[in-house]
Amino acid sequence: MLNAEELSTIETPAVVIDLEVVDANITRMQGAITSRGVNLRPHVKSHKSVDLARRQLEAGAVGITVSSVGEAEVFADAGVEDIFLAYTIWAGSARRAGRIMGLHQRVRSFSVGVDSTAGAQQLANATRGADRPLRVLVEIDSGAHRTGVRSEEAGDLAAECQQLGLDVVGIFTYAGHAGTSKDARFSGAADEVHAVEQAIASLSAQGIPVGIVSAGSTPTAVISAHAPITESRPGEYIFNDADNVRLGTCESLADVGLFVATTVVSTAVEGQVIIDAGTKALGREGNAEKGYGLVPSLPGSSLRLLNEHHGYLSIHEGVTRPSVGDVLIVVPNHACPVANLFGEYIVIDAGTVAGRWPVDARGHLS
Amino acid sequence: MLNAEELSTIETPAVVIDLEVVDANITRMQGAITSRGVNLRPHVKSHKSVDLARRQLEAGAVGITVSSVGEAEVFADAGVEDIFLAYTIWAGSARRAGRIMGLHQRVRSFSVGVDSTAGAQQLANATRGADRPLRVLVEIDSGAHRTGVRSEEAGDLAAECQQLGLDVVGIFTYAGHAGTSKDARFSGAADEVHAVEQAIASLSAQGIPVGIVSAGSTPTAVISAHAPITESRPGEYIFNDADNVRLGTCESLADVGLFVATTVVSTAVEGQVIIDAGTKALGREGNAEKGYGLVPSLPGSSLRLLNEHHGYLSIHEGVTRPSVGDVLIVVPNHACPVANLFGEYIVIDAGTVAGRWPVDARGHLS
Numbered sequence: 009m010l011n012a013e014e015l016s017t018i019e020t021p022a023v024v025i026d027l028e029v030v031d032a033n034i035t036r037m038q039g040a041i042t043s044r045g046v047n048l049r050p051h052v053k054s055h056k057s058v059d060l061a062r063r064q065l066e067a068g069a070v071g072i073t074v075s076s077v078g079e080a081e082v083f084a085d086a087g088v089e090d091i092f093l094a095y096t097i098w099a100g101s102a103r104r105a106g107r108i109m110g111l112h113q114r115v116r117s118f119s120v121g122v123d124s125t126a127g128a129q130q131l132a133n134a135t136r137g138a139d140r141p142l143r144v145l146v147e148i149d150s151g152a153h154r155t156g157v158r159s160e161e162a163g164d165l166a167a168e169c170q171q172l173g174l175d176v177v178g179i180f181t182y183a184g185h186a187g188t189s190k191d192a193r194f195s196g197a198a199d200e201v202h203a204v205e206q207a208i209a210s211l212s213a214q215g216i217p218v219g220i221v222s223a224g225s226t227p228t229a230v231i232s233a234h235a236p237i238t239e240s241r242p243g244e245y246i247f248n249d250a251d252n253v254r255l256g257t258c259e260s261l262a263d264v265g266l267f268v269a270t271t272v273v274s275t276a277v278e279g280q281v282i283i284d285a286g287t288k289a290l291g292r293e294g295n296a297e298k299g300y301g302l303v304p305s306l307p308g309s310s311l312r313l314l315n316e317h318h319g320y321l322s323i324h325e326g327v328t329r330p331s332v333g334d335v336l337i338v339v340p341n342h343a344c345p346v347a348n349l350f351g352e353y354i355v356i357d358a359g360t361v362a363g364r365w366p367v368d369a370r371g372h373l374s
Numbered sequence: 375m376l377n378a379e380e381l382s383t384i385e386t387p388a389v390v391i392d393l394e395v396v397d398a399n400i401t402r403m404q405g406a407i408t409s410r411g412v413n414l415r416p417h418v419k420s421h422k423s424v425d426l427a428r429r430q431l432e433a434g435a436v437g438i439t440v441s442s443v444g445e446a447e448v449f450a451d452a453g454v455e456d457i458f459l460a461y462t463i464w465a466g467s468a469r470r471a472g473r474i475m476g477l478h479q480r481v482r483s484f485s486v487g488v489d490s491t492a493g494a495q496q497l498a499n500a501t502r503g504a505d506r507p508l509r510v511l512v513e514i515d516s517g518a519h520r521t522g523v524r525s526e527e528a529g530d531l532a533a534e535c536q537q538l539g540l541d542v543v544g545i546f547t548y549a550g551h552a553g554t555s556k557d558a559r560f561s562g563a564a565d566e567v568h569a570v571e572q573a574i575a576s577l578s579a580q581g582i583p584v585g586i587v588s589a590g591s592t593p594t595a596v597i598s599a600h601a602p603i604t605e606s607r608p609g610e611y612i613f614n615d616a617d618n619v620r621l622g623t624c625e626s627l628a629d630v631g632l633f634v635a636t637t638v639v640s641t642a643v644e645g646q647v648i649i650d651a652g653t654k655a656l657g658r659e660g661n662a663e664k665g666y667g668l669v670p671s672l673p674g675s676s677l678r679l680l681n682e683h684h685g686y687l688s689i690h691e692g693v694t695r696p697s698v699g700d701v702l703i704v705v706p707n708h709a710c711p712v713a714n715l716f717g718e719y720i721v722i723d724a725g726t727v728a729g730r731w732p733v734d735a736r737g738h739l740s
Contacts, residue, residue: 019470019740053682075683095683096639098650100699104385123642126698147642154684155640155648184681273462274521276489276513282521284464288714289739292658315550316419316710317441317461317739318520332492333466344682345653348715351737371717371736373655373683374385 011359015335018361020271021289023350024337027357029265030246031063033258037229037245038067044233049073049092049222051243054344056369057353058086060246071117073241077107078372080118086368089116092222094180094241096123096147096155098130104374105134112142119143119177123156125168132172141175145220146211150203151196152184159206163214170216178220179207180241187227190256197231200224208236226257249343250302251293261304261339268301268338268346269354270319272330281330283311283319285338290314291345301338306330311338377725381701384727386637387655389716390703393723395631396612397429399624403595403611404433410599415439415458415588417609420710422735423719424452426612437483439607443473444738446484452734455482458588460546460607462489462513462521464496471500478508485509485543489522491534498538507541511586512577516569517562518550525572529580536582544586545573546607553593556622563597566590574602592623615709616668617659627670627705634667634704634712635720636685638696647696649677649685651704656680657711667704672696677704 018024041048050064051073061072061083071090074080080091091111097120099105111118112135122128122144135142146166149156157165166176181203186196200223208218223232224240226248233240247266248258258264270285285301292314294300299311300319308324319338323329330336340346347353353365384390407414416430417439427438427449437456440446446457457477463486465471477484478501488494488510501508512532515522523531532542547569552562566589574584589598590606592614599606613632614624624630636651651667658680660666665677666685674690685704689695696702706712713719719731 017467017469019467021739095650096648096698098637098639098699100637101383101385103383123640124698127639130699149642153643154681154686155642157642271464271466273464273493274489276515276521276523277519282462284461284740287657287711288737291653292711315520320520332462332490333464333496345658348654349737350739371654371715373387373716374650 014361015269018269018335018354020269020335021285022269022354023346024267024269024354024356025247026265027355027362029263030060033246033248033263033265034064034067037242038069040230041233041240042068046233046237047239049239049241050246051075051094051241052083052369053079054243055246055347056367057365058083058368059365061088064246070239073243076373077104077111078374079369080111081107082369082372084111084115091115091118092145093118093120096121096127098127099134100130105130108134109138112138117143119145121145121147121180122165122169123147125165128165128169128172128174132174141173143177144169144174145178145180145222146176146207148179148181148203148207150181150183150223151199152182154182154184156181159203160210162207163210163216166211166216167214176216178218178222179204179211180222182225183223183228186225187255193227193255193257194231197228200228200232201237204236226252227255244343247343250339250341264339266340266343266346268340270336270338272332272334272336275329275332280320280322283321283336284317285319286314286317288316289346289349290319290338290340291342291349293340293342293345298341301340303336303338305336380727381635384635384701384720386635386701387651388635388720389712390633390635390720390722391613392631393721393728395629396426399612399614399629399631400430400433403608404435406596407599407606408434412599412603413605415605415607416612417441417460417607418449418735419445420609421612421713422733423731424449424734425731427454430612436605439609442739443470443477444740445735446477447473448735448738450477450481457481457484458511459484459486462487462493464493465500466496471496474500475504478504483509485511487511487513487546488531488535489513491531494531494535494538494540498540507539509543510535510540511544511546511588512542512573514545514547514569514573516547516549516589517565518548520548520550522547525569526576528573529576529582532577532582533580542582544584544588545570545577546588548591549589549594552591553621559593559621559623560597563594566594566598567603570602592618593621610709613709616705616707630705632706632709632712634706636702636704638698638700638702641695641698646686646688649687649702650683651685652680652683654682655712655715656685656704656706657708657715659706659708659711664707667706669702669704671702
């Protein structure tokens with residue numbers, strides 16, 4: 009981590025990444041997934057950074073996963089040639105259809121999620137006249153009950169996609185319910201495997217081969233990385249966060265590579281300090297009980313309340329209260345929304361500030 | 375509001391403002407505060423838009439309130455000449471000190487909040503050598519127990535500020551606890567008045583006259599707009615939101631001028647639809663019980679859960695479920711974090727898209 013002297017030179021609030029930890033996280037996940045015979049396709053929504061995506065690709069990722077057309081465009085502009093938009097994008101408006109056609113024509117392998125006939129129809133319309141059909145993956149609901157058809161309906165939707173002229177290259181699922189507890193990680197990973205096995209059977213019954221079987225988020229990636237799953241899409245693992253430590257998806261706070269640097273701006277009220285990191289720096293991820301982030305340098309402290317530009321940090325009895333002007337490090341509960349709130353990362357390497365990297369796809373929501 | 379045809383041309387998620395409602399909100403608050411003999415100094419953290427600040431100033435605002443050095447710089451660059459940084463900024467680093475000196479030298483009236491001797495010392499150091507002393511307002515805690523000294527200590531801090539060479543132009547307070555219920559609005563406003571009265575006495579005992587007495591947020595502004603308060607700093611009122619309707623700070627949803635336009639991207643799970651507005655479009659403002667925003671076109675619906683890029687909207691029995699591709703309007707619970715998540719506003723006027731305005735100070739947190 010950064011030495012105290014350099015820490016005090018950072019204007020706060022700021023998002024800081026520790027490149028040694030980030031690189032170790034990239035290497036560890038890549039090794040864990042590859043050694044199980046599965047491809048890694050990291051979700052870049054977690055970092056939105058071209059520099060970080062390049063490091064993941066250089067480490068062996070087969071491509072990237074994105075969550076919006078705008079994100080896909082940022083990484084396509086940067087030369088990424090294999091992009092899966094793991095989202096049931098609606099291509100209805102003329103402008104949106106044109107952007108999807110643009111990505112399809114200039115990215116070597118661009119694929120999109122579908123879970124409805126209507127959505128597939130719009131994607132087919134949007135890419136009509138291209139020199140090859142658009143690649144789609146049918147989304148399966150493995151228990152998150154968010155998006156995705158039931159496994160037994162996957163074959164019907166895949167057949168409809170083919171009739172519409174789309175290239176059905178596989179299936180994908182997201183077990184959002186696996187991120188709620190340590191036990192849920194294992195049951196959620198089992199749900200992923202069960203759901204895709206059923207879906208493969210459903211497509212096979214229609215005579216449709218399944219090339220890509222994509223699953224895996226940071227909580228489940230290593231657990232479900234085995235046949236029939238062929239690709240995994242974790243995102244958070246590049247940074248990790250306090251929730252990942254709680255879930256056991258990383259070993260300890262030493263595996264967390266993203267922080268918010270914040271300054272104590274008031275000590276006027278006894279028993280607490282006020283820091284300059286509020287919801288516009290940390291999001292509102294957490295609750296009053298577990299707090300909205302951890303401050304490891306202050307054992308027993310609780311970041312119990314956030315306003316937009318203020319965090320209320322209760323100081324444990326017997327712990328020396330920091331002074332106005334002290335810079336503290338907050339470990340977010342959830343890293344992904346944090347990067348999106350800042351324009352740039354402060355990148356530290358070997359304990360010193362090595363540069364500032366843009367959060368290239370910040371706010372590219374549509 | 376926008377007609378359905380134009381609505382369907384918006385790429386979503388997007389933040390949309392209705393200029394007729396916004397202008398009515400500006401006029402109403404300006405009239406309510408001015409008619410009570412109090413100056414209005416809107417907090418621009420709510421909108422972060424130079425265009426909108428200009429409308430507030432043209433309507434009669436005496437200046438603006440900001441929450442960070444970066445925000446102050448954006449509005450100073452746009453030519454705003456009266457800026458109150460209502461924040462206990464720490465000027466410790468050389469770079470930060472230089473930025474504060476820069477604002478002090480180029481803005482006709484630039485003032486800053488203080489609630490500690492150490493903070494005041496740094497501000498004095500930062501602006502040493504300027505052709506006039508930096509203007510500061512002493513912050514008073516009126517019950518939010520966030521920042522601000524106790525009223526009875528205000529005179530001591532004011533005297534220390536003067537000894538440090540700062541120009542003590544007044545006091546300010548923020549009754550954050552007033553935004554929790556309708557009753558709390560009234561008791562919070564009374565707390566503001568009581569706290570500043572005591573603080574004025576404390577400064578008077580030191581022989582320090584109090585020029586500016588600043589209080590008032592959207593929940594309290596109209597209630598506490600009377601002597602000895604001379605300035606009010608509401609922000610949200612320019613847009614209003616679902617929480618303001620609940621609190622009674624505006625009359626109905628017809629007074630809300632900011633929305634998130636979102637598209638239904640999945641209807642795969644019965645009883646709900648999935649929209650493309652998640653925490654990266656709405657923040658995580660709300661809870662499962664009250665929901666994370668309102669969808670007025672679907673009575674009884676509940677936006678019960680948000681992921682980063684997905685909202686789970688439960689549809690009330692008997693209400694026709696929207697289809698994939700339908701564009702819906704979400705009224706946020708809290709407007710302020712929403713604008714900060716987008717690069718631009720889609721501005722509608724008289725039911726048609728009138729332009730796109732940048733969210734100029736988005737993410738200028740430090």
